[in-house]
Amino acid sequence: MVAYLIRRLLATIGLLFVVSVITFSIFFLVPKWAGATPDSMATRYVGRTATADVVHQTAVRLGFTDPFYVQYADWAKGLVAGRDFDMGTSIEHCPAPCLGYSFITAQPVLPDLLDRFTVTFSLAIGAAVIWVTAGISIGVLSALKRGSLVDRFSMVIALAGVSMPIFWTGLIALSFFSYRWGITAVGGAYTPFTQNPALWAWDLMLPWVTLALLFSAQYARLTRAGMLETMNEDYIRTARAKGLRERTVVTKHGLRGALTPLLTIFGLDFGLLIGGAVLTESAFGLNGLGKYAVDGIRANDLPKILGVTLFAALFVVIANLIVDLLYAVVDPRVRTK
Amino acid sequence: MTLTSEEQQPAPANGGGRFLDVRDLKVHFPTDDGLVKSVDGLSFHVERGRTLGIVGESGSGKSVTSLSVMGLHKRGAAKISGEILVDGQDVVASSDEEVRRMRGKRMAMIFQDPLSAMHPYYTVGDQIIEAYRIHNDVSKKKARTHAIEMLDRVGIPEPDRRVDAYPHQYSGGMRQRAMIAMALSCDPDLLIADEPTTALDVTVQAQILDLIRDLQREFNSAVIIITHDLGVVAELADDILVMYAGRSVEYGTAEQIFNEPEHPYTWGLLGSMPRFDRERSTRLLPIQGSPPSLINVPEGCPFHPRCRFEQNTRGLAKRERPELVDTGRGHFVACHMSQAQRQQIWRDEIKPKL
Ligand SMILES: Nc1ncnc2c1ncn2[C@@H]1O[C@H](COP(=O)(O)OP(=O)(O)O)[C@@H](O)[C@H]1O
Ligand code: SF4
Ligand SMILES: [Mg+2]
Numbered sequence: 001m002v003a004y005l006i007r008r009l010l011a012t013i014g015l016l017f018v019v020s021v022i023t024f025s026i027f028f029l030v031p032k033w034a035g036a037t038p039d040s041m042a043t044r045y046v047g048r049t050a051t052a053d054v055v056h057q058t059a060v061r062l063g064f065t066d067p068f069y070v071q072y073a074d075w076a077k078g079l080v081a082g083r084d085f086d087m088g089t090s091i092e093h094c095p096a097p098c099l100g101y102s103f104i105t106a107q108p109v110l111p112d113l114l115d116r117f118t119v120t121f122s123l124a125i126g127a128a129v130i131w132v133t134a135g136i137s138i139g140v141l142s143a144l145k146r147g148s149l150v151d152r153f154s155m156v157i158a159l160a161g162v163s164m165p166i167f168w169t170g171l172i173a174l175s176f177f178s179y180r181w182g183i184t185a186v187g188g189a190y191t192p193f194t195q196n197p198a199l200w201a202w203d204l205m206l207p208w209v210t211l212a213l214l215f216s217a218q219y220a221r222l223t224r225a226g227m228l229e230t231m232n233e234d235y236i237r238t239a240r241a242k243g244l245r246e247r248t249v250v251t252k253h254g255l256r257g258a259l260t261p262l263l264t265i266f267g268l269d270f271g272l273l274i275g276g277a278v279l280t281e282s283a284f285g286l287n288g289l290g291k292y293a294v295d296g297i298r299a300n301d302l303p304k305i306l307g308v309t310l311f312a313a314l315f316v317v318i319a320n321l322i323v324d325l326l327y328a329v330v331d332p333r334v335r336t337k
Numbered sequence: 338m339t340l341t342s343e344e345q346q347p348a349p350a351n352g353g354g355r356f357l358d359v360r361d362l363k364v365h366f367p368t369d370d371g372l373v374k375s376v377d378g379l380s381f382h383v384e385r386g387r388t389l390g391i392v393g394e395s396g397s398g399k400s401v402t403s404l405s406v407m408g409l410h411k412r413g414a415a416k417i418s419g420e421i422l423v424d425g426q427d428v429v430a431s432s433d434e435e436v437r438r439m440r441g442k443r444m445a446m447i448f449q450d451p452l453s454a455m456h457p458y459y460t461v462g463d464q465i466i467e468a469y470r471i472h473n474d475v476s477k478k479k480a481r482t483h484a485i486e487m488l489d490r491v492g493i494p495e496p497d498r499r500v501d502a503y504p505h506q507y508s509g510g511m512r513q514r515a516m517i518a519m520a521l522s523c524d525p526d527l528l529i530a531d532e533p534t535t536a537l538d539v540t541v542q543a544q545i546l547d548l549i550r551d552l553q554r555e556f557n558s559a560v561i562i563i564t565h566d567l568g569v570v571a572e573l574a575d576d577i578l579v580m581y582a583g584r585s586v587e588y589g590t591a592e593q594i595f596n597e598p599e600h601p602y603t604w605g606l607l608g609s610m611p612r613f614d615r616e617r618s619t620r621l622l623p624i625q626g627s628p629p630s631l632i633n634v635p636e637g638c639p640f641h642p643r644c645r646f647e648q649n650t651r652g653l654a655k656r657e658r659p660e661l662v663d664t665g666r667g668h669f670v671a672c673h674m675s676q677a678q679r680q681q682i683w684r685d686e687i688k689p690k691l
Contacts, residue, residue, distance in 0.1 A: 234453040241407055242468040242519070243441030246433075256458050332503040333457055 012317045019313045020306060024072050027302050038064035044300050045103045061086055062103060075100060075306070099310070100303035109307040113292070117311070119190055120288035123211065123280065124273040126204050130212035131219055132266065138216065139223025140255060146228065154220060161217025170210045170283030177206055188285030207284045211277065215269065222265065226258030233257060260330050264323055271319025275312025355382040355422070356559045357406065357444075357527055362419035364401050364410065364583075371632040375401040377583040378419075383559040383576075385526065388550075390570030390591070391563045392606060393580035396628045399563045402580075403529045405429075406561075407446050408436035424526065442472045445525035449532040451512035455504040461488070461515045462500035469522040487518040491548060510541035514548065521552060527559045534569060546573055568610045571595065579603050582629050582639040585661055589668035599670045599679040601644050604687045638673065646682065649674050 031041060039052070042059035050058075063071045077083055078098035085092045085101055094101070099109040138158070142151040177184045184206045191199040230236065231254050239253040240246075276290030289308055296304030328334045364376040375398045383389045391399050404410055406421055408428045421428040423443050428436055448454040455464060465484040466477060473480070481500065488496035491514040504512055513533060520528060530549060534542035550573055553560045562570050570577060570591070577594040579587040579602060587600040598604055605624035626643040629635055638654040641647045647654050650673035661671040672679060 234448060234450065235456040237404075237409060238448065238454045239456070240409055240437075241440055241446045243437055243439070243471045243523075244467070245437065253456055256456075260458075331458065332460075333505050 008321055012314070012321075015317060016310060016313055019309055020076070021072065023306050023309050024068070024075070024302075027300075027305070028068055028071070099307040102303055103301045104299050109303045112304075113289070113307050113311060116287060116289045116292045117274070118192065119286055120276055120281070120290065121274050122190075122193060122200065122204055123207055123277055123286060123288060124270060126201065126208040127211040127215065127273075128266075128270055130208055131215035134212065135216040135219025136223045136255075136259070136262075138220040140227055140250065142220065142224045143227030143231065144250060151224075155224070158217040158220045161213050162221075164214075166210060166214055166279045167283045169213060170207070170280060173206050173210050174284065188287075190286060207280055207286060210283070211273075211280045219262065219265075222262055223258060226261060227254055230254050230257035260327070263326060263330060267319045267323030267326075268316070271316040272312075274319075275315045276308060354384065356385045356424055357561075358382045358420070358422040359402075359406070360420040360422070362402065362405060362421060363417065364398070364405050365416045366414060367416065368632075373631045374583050374634060375631055376405065377634070379580070379583070379585055380419075381576075381578050381585070381588065383527065383561060385559050386553070386557045387575045388553060388560040388562060388570075388573055390567075390574030390577045391561060391580055392567050392570060392577060393565065394606075394624075394628050395565055396631070397580045398583040398631070399565075399580055400531055401583075403446065403531050403561065403563055406527075406529060407440060407444060408433075441468060441523045442525060444527040444529065445520040445523065446529045446531065447513070447516045447520045447533050450536045451509070451516040452504060452536075454516060455512065455519075457504060460501050460503055461507065461519075462502075464504075465500075465515070465519045465522050468519050472523040483522065484518070487522050488515065491515070491518045491521075491552070492544075493518070509537050510544065513537060513541075513545050517545075517548065517552070521556065524556060525558060527561070528553070529561045529563070531563045532565070533562070535564070535566075542569070549573065566610065567594075567606050571610075579606065582634050583631055584639065584671070585669070586640065586671045587669065588661065593666075593668045597668075597680070598683060599664065599668070599676065600672050601646050602640050604683070607691060608687075638671075646674060649678065 038059040039055050041064050042055050042062060043050070045062065046055055046058050059065055063074060066074070074083065078094060078096070078100060080096055082096040082098050083094055085094055087101075087106060092101075094108055097110065099113065101108055102112075138154045142154050145151050185203055189203040191203050193200040227250075231250075235257075236249060236253055239249045244253075274289075276293050277288060278290035278294060280286070281288040281290040282294065289311065292304060293308040293312075295301075296308060359382065360380050362376055362379045363374070366373040366375060377398075379398075379402060381389060381391075391402065393399055401410075401415075405415075405417060406423070406428065408431070410417060412433075417429055419429060423439060426435075426439065426443075428439070431439075455461070459467075462481060462484045465487060466480040469475070469480045469483050470477075473483075475483075485496045485500050488500055493499050493511060493514055499507070499511075504515070507515060513536075517533075528549075533549065534545050537545060546569065549560065549562070562573055564570055567577075574591045577587075577589065577591050578585055579594065579600065581602050587594065587598065587603045594603060595607070598607060602624070609623045624643055625645075629639060629642070635642055636658075637656050638644070638647075638650075638659050641654040644654065653673045657673070659671045659673045661669045663669050664676050670676075670679070674682075
């Protein structure tokens, strides 16, 4: 078990290394091949009227004049050991894990990132509760009443749910619930959970439901397929032969078998989502990680982009690890191997 | 086939009432390829304390028959007619809820492959406890004690420890024992074992069969053993029903079937029985060809395309289906040959080669 965790940890570090190198390369090497010089890259981060001198100073300060690998090493050192930054007028120490300072605002990235993360996580967790509950119930119902009106109706809805883009459903939802009926706050409202849980939930309700719509549809289809398969298993026949009520057969024996594969998919989906729900956050004006990433990309703000990328990769890895560990809890056959 | 009157069935040796009485059972499945007549007019009965063996090649409708008795066919998928009287109550005519309440207590079943028949995510103990508590209003703790007793009873070593193991941690034979413990946990009046040893090694097979026999004596239940191998029921069954293409072709006591069989199909089954006292190569009577599709059962005698004695009936077997007729003393045979002819062939031609 310990050896296993160490192996996973090493793999995670390797992955984060690869991800950050790739991000770095895209940021530096691609412009370089296109003919950009350190100074020309630095012009993005100074005022329009800046002199060539100022531009050059900025290029030096941001490290653009160093070779590629030195820049990467500096950044990586900050992550592991912390690092000092020349802010022009003063030297700032950025303790490990240091993700650097924004090229634009000169603010440290990590505190911002953590702040944004709570928003994205709030969005993801609420939506997940809704889509898991709704998706699985609809899926089970459809499987049991296979071919019935309920089944066909919910599968059509599911298909529609999967195919409708979130920014579209999001805008539709906003236009009705917020603008027309005034039930929920107009986009961008967010109350931290620690401040007022009820308001937190209320403000997020619309984004939750919108995001959940997309996933519920997918989960309903997966649950239905899984249930149709497990309900044909021999052990279901055994459960019936014992004289169990059909309800128990379905929920205790059938669903249990059908849900295990869903766990993997859920882990992946959730991990991806907490790395930034770009479209939903944009549609509802939520200041989450996804929006942070988009802003970073728009402004060519490398430390931000690197920070979000690393975060997102880390979440996917962690979610996968949790799923793998949970698998052993859920499936005893995995446990004893 | 109209096998519903009393005198057309073997008289139970002990003269007692019939615990299970199946009358003219038909189970048909409408499918895209056509109507599958899996069981087509089958009648038999079992008394408490007795064992019936149902024997036939794979695909002859044995499992479909047993699932019908348990009321486990989906109402929509299977068209079922006839009567299945379990202690007087007709499973075919009863509601789903009534049949459910009979399961486990009135009739219980063990399946061919215990690995797939047990839930992989629950411990063996939990699965037995669950079965016990359906019909017994006791605490989990009491039920657990009972589960350990049952595991002990079916010969699982260290039952108080193994009760918490998962099915995949048991060996094949142990799993089948656990399955039996689960099926017997509510002390059912009728136990159906569908190919209980087919998935097991030969040595384990014998142990499981011994166990079933011992338990039957102890619990005095009615038992049906379903198998494709006559050898399995040789020492176990009191009565034997030989099934072919969803019908009964020969039905009688075990002595009658083994000592004076009269149907060519039964001869074939006897000929393909694995025997330990002789070399394989000297087995002379394997059945030619393969069982018919139950969508297109041959006209006349369903066995005629494979029967070596078909010409003895001067074409009758191709046109007319032989009825299942009592040859006396409760021995039923469905064959156009005269009884004298059948007995002669058995005596002179078949028996010496077995
Ligand atoms: N649910 C079903 N739908 C259609 N055909 C079925 C169904 N169940 C069994 N059958 C068919 O009935 C026939 C008898 O099957 P079965 O009773 O399992 O034979 P066996 O004697 O080997 O146990 C087979 O041809 C099988 O394909
Ligand atoms: S009726 Fe004819 S074909 Fe059928 S079993 Fe008897 S001898 Fe063979
Ligand atoms: Mg079978």
